[in-house]
Amino acid sequence: MFGRQKPPVTPPTEPGDDLPVGIIEGKGRPTPRRKEAEAANRRPLVPSDRQSAAKAARVAQRTQREREYEAQKRGDESAMPARDRGPVRRFVRDWVDARLNLVEVFLPIVLVCFVVQMTFMQINAWASLIALAVLYAFTVAAIIDAIVLWFRLKRRVIAKFGEVQQGALFYGLVRAFQVRRSRLPKPQVKRRAYPE
Known part of the structure; x- marks a missing residue:
């Protein structure tokens, strides 16, 4: 009524005629159900072993700081902190x-x-x-x-x-x-x- 008229859709004569060349029909696997997709993405908020996770995080932060400090001494901008780049x-x-x-x-x-x-x-x-x-x-x-x-x-x-x-x-x-x-x-x- 208020919009423009859409042209009538004509059905394709043969299956696959409406697809451009090179496009494959389907994705080759069924779509996972919502419950399955959410279960695959679910991770625990808190790791099961907090002490080892905290220790690993401290070691990673220390190595990152050491790498940035060495880069600052050398003048290597690629490894410097973001404020110096x-x-x-x-x-x-x-x-x-x-x-x-x-x-x-x-x-x-x-x-x-x-x-x-x-x-x-x-x-x-x-x-x-x-x-x-x-x-x-x-x-x-x-x-x-x-x-x-x-x-x-x-x-x-x-x-x-x-x-x-x-x-x-x-x-x-x-x-x-x-x-x-x-x-x-x-x-x-x-x-x-x-x-x-």
């Missing part, structure tokens, strides 16, 4: 590693200032105040350096890839805060050898 992440890593970052010495400076402040607090108040002033000045300088790093890295990534991948800039900033020797994946470029 891809051309954008590689570019961010190489660009941060090539840059001389003020923020990478932030944690050692904070530690030294904290030790000086705690040691000389009772002995010499001026040394403690100087350590505190150095700490505040270095914190402000590190924040400014991190902001500069963020905007320069964003401009470079957009120039190379057209857009910024989600999380890539934060990935570079976190990498910049790490001391160069302790970074994973290991740096693959020298200082001031910026990637193209």
